[in-house]
């Protein structure tokens with residue numbers, strides 16, 4: 369069996385956790401607690417993560433259709449920072465719990481946070497390059 373939270377393979381001593389679309393294996397009560405916590409936050413913050421991604425995409429539209437010249441891409445970079453923050457702070461973008469049987473929650477949310485952080489760093493770099501003319 370494989371823990372849906374931490375991804376550990378185990379043979380015995382595990383338990384299960386029931387979610388909306390099924391019952392899944394977890395290796396310990398600690399991981400079970402973490403899954404519940406994840407689900408609570410997911411319910412509480414999912415809208416925020418989607419709203420931030422949506423707001424970020426407005427930057428792409430502004431850059432593509434409205435802005436031009438030297439600062440054409442600035443709205444896009446700002447939008448990317450908003451998106452990156454959304455992913456890093458609220459990595460609750462997974463709509464199907466079955467995802468976690470392949471990518472355990474712990475790993476999946478960490479990867480989303482790292483991607484968010486990288487997007488922020490890259491955007492800041494590009495913004496800096498734009499304004500400093502590098």
Ligand SMILES: [Zn+2]
Pocket residue numbers: 371372373374375376394395396399
């Ligand atoms: Zn576990």
